[in-house]
Amino acid sequence: GDSVTQMEGPVTLSEEAFLTINCTYTATGYPSLFWYVQYPGEGLQLLLKATKADDKGSNKGFEATYRKETTSFHLEKGSVQVSDSAVYFCALSGRSSASKIIFGSGTRLSIRP
Amino acid sequence: DAGVIQSPRHEVTEMGQEVTLRCKPISGHDYLFWYRQTMMRGLELLIYFNNNVPIDDSGMPEDRFSAKMPNASFSTLKIQPSEPRDSAVYFCASSPPLAVGYTFGSGTRLTVV
Numbered sequence: 001g002d003s004v005t006q007m008e009g010p011v012t013l014s015e016e017a018f019l020t021i022n023c024t025y026t027a028t029g030y031p032s033l034f035w036y037v038q039y040p041g042e043g044l045q046l047l048l049k050a051t052k053a054d055d056k057g058s059n060k061g062f063e064a065t066y067r068k069e070t071t072s073f074h075l076e077k078g079s080v081q082v083s084d085s086a087v088y089f090c091a092l093s094g095r096s097s098a099s100k101i102i103f104g105s106g107t108r109l110s111i112r113p
Numbered sequence: 114d115a116g117v118i119q120s121p122r123h124e125v126t127e128m129g130q131e132v133t134l135r136c137k138p139i140s141g142h143d144y145l146f147w148y149r150q151t152m153m154r155g156l157e158l159l160i161y162f163n164n165n166v167p168i169d170d171s172g173m174p175e176d177r178f179s180a181k182m183p184n185a186s187f188s189t190l191k192i193q194p195s196e197p198r199d200s201a202v203y204f205c206a207s208s209p210p211l212a213v214g215y216t217f218g219s220g221t222r223l224t225v226v
Contacts, residue, residue: 044206101146
């Protein structure tokens with residue numbers, strides 16, 4: 001079945017460091033891909049998404065490119081801030097909202113001042 | 114738009130008691146999802162509805178769990194009787210038709226003692 005694998009955390013970086021969180025997927029057809037972020041004590045928020053191959057999703061300085069050839073959707077940010085400390089979830093879904101969103105296990109990111 | 118509203122935010126109950134969690138989806142969203150989040154199992158989809166009709170309840174752990182959606186603006190998740198292993202954060206999410214991605218509520222943190 002469809003699945004998402006993301007790098008295990010926790011990931012600890014210093015402020016202004018470059019961030020990469022790896023995500024790969026297994027799916028039939030052409031899923032939509034997402035990154036969600038969960039701040040402490042809150043629900044998940046959609047960070048960015050891409051719906052077809054080679055699309056780049058971006059938001060708040062974060063980027064991820066839908067790579068069909070490597071079945072990957074790695075999250076990157078050029079310069080992280082303390083406020084980026086959160087848990088990040090990679091996810092996929094089928095072509096309609098009737099499909100379940102399948103989440104990865106989450107990666108906890110901590111940024112040191 | 115007030116977003117997806119869940120209540121209560123926190124619930125502490127004794128083992129054996131009935132617990133009811135509530136969710137108000139975003140107006141116009143035809144899909145409603147209930148998730149459970151724990152450290153051990155991550156995010157699990159319990160059940161989802163389309164136009165108030167349950168579509169897939171294969172994630173409901175056992176008969177102690179039940180969910181209803183009596184109208185387009187309200188859903189409940191009930192646990193009867195509750196057990197300590199039900200302690201988790203329960204999230205509700207909603208989605209409009211033909212959209213890609215969900216909007217999550219802030220969750221209900223349930224503690225069964």
